[in-house]
Amino acid sequence: MSGIGAVVTDIEGTTSSIAFVREVLFPYARRALPGFLQEHHDRPDVAQWLRRVAEETQQSADDLDGITETLLAWTDADRKHTALKALQGMIWVDGYEKATYAAPVYGDAAEALRAWHARGIPLYVYSSGSVPAQKLFFGFTEHGDLRPLFSGYFDTETGGKRDAASYRAIATAIGKPAAELLFLSDIVEELDAAREAGWRTVLVDRRSDYPEARTREAANGHPRVERFDQIAGL
Numbered sequence: 086m087s088g089i090g091a092v093v094t095d096i097e098g099t100t101s102s103i104a105f106v107r108e109v110l111f112p113y114a115r116r117a118l119p120g121f122l123q124e125h126h127d128r129p130d131v132a133q134w135l136r137r138v139a140e141e142t143q144q145s146a147d148d149l150d151g152i153t154e155t156l157l158a159w160t161d162a163d164r165k166h167t168a169l170k171a172l173q174g175m176i177w178v179d180g181y182e183k184a185t186y187a188a189p190v191y192g193d194a195a196e197a198l199r200a201w202h203a204r205g206i207p208l209y210v211y212s213s214g215s216v217p218a219q220k221l222f223f224g225f226t227e228h229g230d231l232r233p234l235f236s237g238y239f240d241t242e243t244g245g246k247r248d249a250a251s252y253r254a255i256a257t258a259i260g261k262p263a264a265e266l267l268f269l270s271d272i273v274e275e276l277d278a279a280r281e282a283g284w285r286t287v288l289v290d291r292r293s294d295y296p297e298a299r300t301r302e303a304a305n306g307h308p309r310v311e312r313f314d315q316i317a318g319l
């Protein structure tokens with residue numbers, strides 16, 4: 086960890102299991118989406134995203150059923166579209182507040198994040214999940230409220246996670262040289278983009294999420310760990 090000025094972490098497959106996102110959060114949002122849109126489509130924060138979907142898919146903004154179908158299809162395809170992510174985040178509030186689920190942050194991740202924070206290393210999140218969804222996620226974890234550990238959050242409003250320009254924009258927002266920033270992710274293409282922007286990178290390759298360890302070649306030159314406590318020695 087020498088020379089690291091800030092750590093930026095992904096969520097799904099890095100701090101928490103892929104299964105939680107795909108088998109708990111996504112189905113919950115999918116089930117609730119039609120009713121949520123029927124009830125709240127006039128709310129300005131909802132309507133702005135429905136307009137965005139209508140424009141991009143050349144549907145009428147009044148065709149709520151059509152837009153709902155599009156969003157359900159995007160859910161099934163795991164599209165990381167900013168509008169879908171914003172709406173999912175609004176729906177998940179209920180599930181967290183009613184304790185239907187809590188974010189199962191990996192114990193080694195919670196411990197390392199706490200230790201880095203205690204050492205004064207600023208921590209950030211960069212996830213496809215919307216910033217409000219990220220705050221919910223870290224606010225309601227099985228290890229308590231981890232939000233005090235984080236200095237900031239970034240989502241796809243900053244740009245796509247496989248696009249080097251996003252990491253340049255995040256470095257500017259954080260205000261540290263790219264070479265001092267460390268990005269943690271389970272997705273090699275995201276790490277490639279961060280490295281292209283001059284960042285340091287670590288591939289988090291957890292056996293519970295990826296039963297087959299990524300080969301050196303598949304890791305594409307990124308240092309590889311299976312748990313956060315192995316990052317300290319890098």
Ligand SMILES: CSCCC(=O)C(=O)COP(=O)(O)O
Binds near residue numbers: 095222
């Ligand atoms: C904020 S929790 C929901 C995560 C999510 O919606 C998602 O698509 C996962 O993306 P990530 O960039 O964290 O792998």
Ligand SMILES: [Mg+2]
Binds near residue numbers: 098
């Ligand atoms: Mg991920």
